[in-house]
Amino acid sequence: MTFVQVIDCKTSRFDEMNRLMDTWVEQTKGKRTATHSVIGKDRSDASHVIEIVEFPSYEEAMRNSTLPETDRIFREMVALCDEMPTFTDLDVVRDEQLYAATVRRFFEVIATKGELPPLNAVMAEHYHDHNPADEQDALGMDHVRRELDEWRAAFDFEFSIEDLIAQGDRVCARWFWKGTHKGDFLGIPATGKQVSMTGTTIFRCGGDGKLAEGWWEYDRMGLMTQLGAFEELER
Template structure:
């Protein structure tokens, strides 16, 4: 079970504490068990600072605490604080990666049998789509929906999320796509062929949690060749 420590302290020497944390990161390289660290400053009290440190488990947190480097840095941290820091130990019972969940929801909607109206709750109205296979970027949710309908009209397909990485306002999804060519697609009449490909999509989220921009990488040229739309010499 993921474990989190909250370290609560009062200090007017935040810059020195920040440098101290950099020192701890450097000295514990290859030894520490912490996977994520974040420092927050109280919006209404600049001397109130909270450090949030994430570990894979309570046992790993205890291993990290037992490092001599961690103990030395903690003693230096105490010297920078106006009061002795307090610790709160938390077993994580829910970890909602909201942007990643929204990106996952898009791929679910895309391959569903219903219409694409749920995309309105996921995307910004002025969504900007970058697809190197298109001559121009697509601007606007309505235009993007029409682009997705072209794919849905041409293929019966399923998509599987292979990997997903979220950082800041971006979510990167590596996916696989398996389809049957059932209808006209970019001027190619239905062939009934079974085709597949893999790709990567990066979504940028705005401050309201909506998908505002997207970048796609996949082998459309290879797909067209498998549908018989290209001569071998054109590859």
């Protein structure tokens, strides 16, 4: 679970503190586990400064705090403060930007060439998939992986994300898919045809930022037409 630490302090020596933060980043390069940092100054009190530091997890934050550079910089920072700074530790329970990034990463992962990479970085173990083309919902990461393997065996494909809208724990992706038909797909032997389709998927994300549920809508009829599935019926 993403972890955030909020550091609240008062200082009349902000420029010196800012340089100190630059020194910390430089000295911990390659070792620092923070993924993002924002420093804000109170508009009504220029001596009031807040830093928000994001980590992948609480454990990573604790690993960062044990760095010898962190301990030294902390002592120097306290010396620059007018009073002892306060620290607030937060587990992130909602992050729309993180959710959108996870969805974008998911589409990249499933279109990766070669062997399908592990999905556990982007998908919850008990993920629930709703696909109108399937008689039953896909329950669990392993089931989803089997379905993806079928698509990947039938097509070399890629996605382009046309729109990505995040609200609350939901992310809506409007996407364009194109591929080359290289293997059997629903009884249709490989044709070598270049095919494409459009679709929209709404994902629900869990507190850990991973995909927990998904609802798919896509132009399956258009895809089957491009593959020649209805040519015999039209004669």
